[in-house]
Amino acid sequence: MxxxxxxxxxxxxxxxxxxxxxxxxxxxxxxxxxxxxxxxxxxxxxxxxxxxxSAIGAADVLTVSKAADSTSSTTDGPAAYDPSKATTVSLGNGSRPGTTIQALTAKDLTKIAKTTGILNVDPSVRVTPDYIEYDGKGKFEIIVNATATLTTADLAAGAQLDNSSTTDQILLPTTYLKNLGFASAKAAIGQTVSIGITDYAGVQQEVKATVIGVQNETILGVGAGLNQPLTDRLHTIEVTGAPAGATDSYATATANFDIKSTPAEITAIKDDLAKQGFASQTVADTIGSxxxxxxxxxxxxxxxxxxxxxxxxxxxxxxxxxxxxxxxxxxxxxxxxxxxxxxxxxxxxxxxxxxxxxxxxxxxxxxxxxxxxxxxxxxxxxxxxxxxxxxxxxxxxxxxxxxxxxxxxxxxxxxxxxxxxxxxxxxxxxxxx
Amino acid sequence: MSVPVLSAQNIGKSYGSGANRFDALKGVSVDIRAGESVAIVGKSGSGKSTLMHLLALLDDPDSGTLLVEGTDAKKLKGKEVNRLRNQDFGFVFQQFFLTANATVLDNVVLPLKIAGVPPRERKARGMAALEQLELADKARNTAINLSGGQKQRAVIARALVNNPKVIFADEPTGNLDTATGAVVEDILFALNKDKGITLIIVTHDIELAARCDRQIFIRDGLEDTTESGTPNKRHPGAHAGAHA
Structure with a gap:
């Protein structure tokens, strides 16, 4: 058959x-x-x-924070006071209300920078601008997406943020367009918006930024993305008039390593940091979990x-x-x-x-x-x-x-x-x- | 004299074992020559069907040897046995064994389908066989809608479609009324006479057996030599009603 x-x-x-x-x-x-x-x-x-x-833009970045304090526990009572230990800071946006972690000090940053495999380290600064305004069409509250520079945005129009650029760039989410008075995502590209921010002394100042791109809302953080120069400028204004030492602690820092590192080398760096008392995660780790x-x-x-x-x-x-x-x-x-x-x-x-x-x-x-x-x-x-x-x-x-x-x-x-x-x-x- | 088509030498067959052992056939020798018509006659349970199954290579004998055109059947490979069954043998059964819901043509070309004949040729040869049995107009009917006589004619067409050398007919008229049975008998004997197809008929019907060249009587698993042989010469009118 x-x-x-x-x-x-x-x-x-x-x-x-x-x-x-x-x-x-x-x-x-x-x-x-x-x-x-x-x-x-x-x-x-x-x-x-x-x-x-997409394409997890910053594959060469570790987010470093102080490892959770192992000395304090519910049964042992409070730990002995250690004057060298930094104060705690609130993680702010995204963490449980009221939770704090040990802050990173300038000394910690030096230690991290000296770790083998780490090229350079920057404290993560979190800026909290008051408002955003376009062409005098009304002021609106602005939420800054802290991870914007770590990821590659899902763009609706325009380009990605460029940290090496000297211009102050902002990446707007699509949801901001209508309120700010932009007809479309395309129309917003290249326009200048004003960002209001209050300094340490309570004086409000205004900074101009160029809209470099418009991104679709993401699940990893809502809000506008700012490039490094703009973040730095806003941070400078925010700490103007602050007493020395008041700004010297950070919740997290971003450390760069060689982009060509193998997974084994990255693990080695993380282990090394862990021994020194720092918790570190790559962007891939965060998304992976x-x-x-x-x-x-x-x-x-x-x-x-x-x-x-x-x-x-x-x-x-x-x-x-x-x-x-x-x-x-x-x-x-x-x-x-x-x-x-x-x-x-x-x-x-x-x-x-x-x-x-x-x-x-x-x-x-x-x-x-x-x-x-x-x-x-x-x-x-x-x-x-x-x-x-x-x-x-x-x-x-x-x-x-x-x-x-x-x-x-x-x-x-x-x-x-x-x-x-x-x-x-x-x-x-x-x-x- | 030429080599017999089929030659059984003292073959036996038993079923079951121990206390339940039943010797269906206790040593029978038969020679079937090309072109003759042989009746295997016996009562129900005599072993006549077992003998036919052994001759048709549908079963293996427990003792004795079976020669197919001089070759020991035991030495034939499975493939060769299948080829023999498919191309050299044709089967006609009392219960027809037609696939009820398939068309008459599909039933008739089944051996060709098994042989791997392409569809176009299958159809042509199937129709030719049906034509021969005057069933061409029923080719598209489903088998279940045929009358008993038509069913048996369809079965004969199926047995014939591969141009076999031997047709085994097991009680071919057992399920048919006398008139229809006579027609089927005539068709079978006409094939034997006109095409030289060897005919082996298993029956308990003495009248049908008498129409054959030779009768082999089986009783309790043995050949009853007192009745076997060729005493009944075919009377001249035997084929008068062929193709009626």
């Missing part, structure tokens, strides 16, 4: 008992549907995170889908065993007519694979349809604040893999009945009862 005839016959046979095949197909459908949806969510969320932090959580959730969902598919596999076994039973005579006849056992095996395996294909293809198709629909509704509704987030996205390759895996499961499930069929003796099948 030619292979094409085997395939045609197998397909025809699977449609012979429509109800039974249909029910098995539904079982596979459910598994494949779930698997496709979860993998779609995985793809969607991962690709969203990737665009948010976020992605790990998502991957675990998706992994659990996938596991459930696979369980559903295994159950469906038993459905296939059952369907085909009944089919073999029902077609005993027919198998016997085919063998009597010179069909060898191998071909009979192939015939039934093909039927199993076809049922698997039918269920998984329909399941994947339905998942793509439903997923895209739900994703679009969510994108316009619940997630409208996160432009660019398509919760469910489908990669053709992963759909192909899912269909392939289901067909493989179906094949494995089909081996048992197919073997039973192949071993049938034509005599037993044809003998009268």
């Amino acid at each position: 030619k292979f094409i005839d085997i395939v045609k016959t197998a397909i025809a046979n699977s449609f012979r008992s429509k109800l039974r095949t249909g029910l098995t197909v539904i079982a596979i459908f459910i598994g494949a549907f779930t698997l496709t949806i979860t993998s779609g969510i995985g793809t969607g969320v991962t690709s969203y995170i990737d665009t948010q932090v 976020f992605q790990t959580v998502i991957n675990v959730i998706i992994g659990v969902l996938n596991a459930f889908a696979v369980i559903a598919l295994i159950a469906a596999g038993f459905g296939i076994i059952n369907t085909l065993l009944m089919s073999v039973q029902e077609r005993t005579r027919e198998i016997g006849l085919m063998k009597a007519m010179g069909m060898n056992g191998g071909r009979v095996y192939t015939l039934f395996s093909t039927e199993a694979v076809f049922i698997g294909f039918l269920g998984s293809a329909l399941g994947a198709l339905a998942a793509v349809g439903v997923g895209s629909l739900v994703s679009n509704i969510l994108a316009d509704g619940v997630f409208s604040a996160l432009p660019g987030l398509q919760v469910v996205q489908f990669a053709p390759s992963s759909i192909a893999i899912i269909i392939g895996v289901v067909m493989l499961i179906a094949f494995l499930a089909g081996t048992l009945p197919a073997r039973a069929a192949a071993r049938q003796n034509p005599i037993d099948a044809l003998r009268y009862e």
Whole structure:
């Protein structure tokens, strides 16, 4: 029997008992549907995170802070006073209200800078401007995104922030445009905005900045991005009139290392810093831990889908065993007519694979349809604040893999009945009862 | 004299083991020559069907040897046995064994499909076989919608489609009324006479057996030599109703 005839016959046979095949197909459908949806969510969320932090601009940056104080604990009572220890600072924006960590002092910065592998270190300064205004069209509150220079923004228009530039640059989120009075993202590029900031003595000053780009809102920090010269200028104003030493402590510092460092070298630097009492993280670490959580959730969902598919596999076994039973005579006849056992095996395996294909293809198709629909509704509704987030996205390759895996499961499930069929003796099948 | 198409030498076959052991065939020797028609006659349970199954290579004998055109069947490879079953043998069964929901044509071309004949040729040869049995107009009908006589004719068409050397017919008229049975008998004997196809008919019907060149009587797994042989010369009118 030619292979094409085997395939045609197998397909025809699977449609012979429509109800039974249909029910098995539904079982596979459910598994494949779930698997496709979860993998779609995985793809969607991962690709969203990737665009948010695309090409993780600053791969050569470590965020360094003082490691949590190990001497204080709830059972030992308060630790002895150490005059050399710096005061604590509030982490401010983004941390739990009221939480503080040990501040980094100028001495700490020198220590960090001397660590092997670290090229240079800068204290992270956090500036808190009062307002932003464009062309006298009203003053609006401004939130500064502290991590803007660490990541590459998902741009709606314009260019990325340039820290080596001498001009003062600002990157506006799309949500600021309307209030400030810009007609479109494009119209804002190159325009000058005024930023108001109050110095230590309580006097408000104004600084001009050029809009270099407009970015889509990101999940890693909302607000406007400022380049280093602008941050420095604002910081200078902020500390004008401050008593000496008052500004000498920082929550975090950013340290640069050689961009060509291998992961092992980066780990060595981090270990070295840890020994000196500093906690350090690369941007990739921060994002990585976020992605790990998502991957675990998706992994659990996938596991459930696979369980559903295994159950469906038993459905296939059952369907085909009944089919073999029902077609005993027919198998016997085919063998009597010179069909060898191998071909009979192939015939039934093909039927199993076809049922698997039918269920998984329909399941994947339905998942793509439903997923895209739900994703679009969510994108316009619940997630409208996160432009660019398509919760469910489908990669053709992963759909192909899912269909392939289901067909493989179906094949494995089909081996048992197919073997039973192949071993049938034509005599037993044809003998009268 | 030429080598027999099939030659069984003292073959035996038993089923089960221990207390349940049942000797279906206890040593039977038969020579089947090309072009003859042979009836294997016996009561139900006599072992006649077992003998046919052994001759048709559907089963292996436990003792004795079976020669296919002089070659020991045991020495034939699985592939060769399948080729013999597919191309040299044709089977006609009492219960028809037609696939109920498939068309008559699909049923008839099954041996060709197994042989790997391309679809176009399959159809042409299937239609030719149906034509021969005057069933061409039923080719597109599903097998289940045929009458008993039409079903048996379809089965004969299927047995014929590969131009076999031997047709094994197991109670070919057992499920048919007398008139239809007579038509089917005539078709089979006409094939034997006109095309020289060797005919091996298993039956308990003495009248049908009498139409054959030779009868082999089987009783309790042994050949009953008191009745076997060729005493019943074919009477001249035997083929008068062929293709009626």
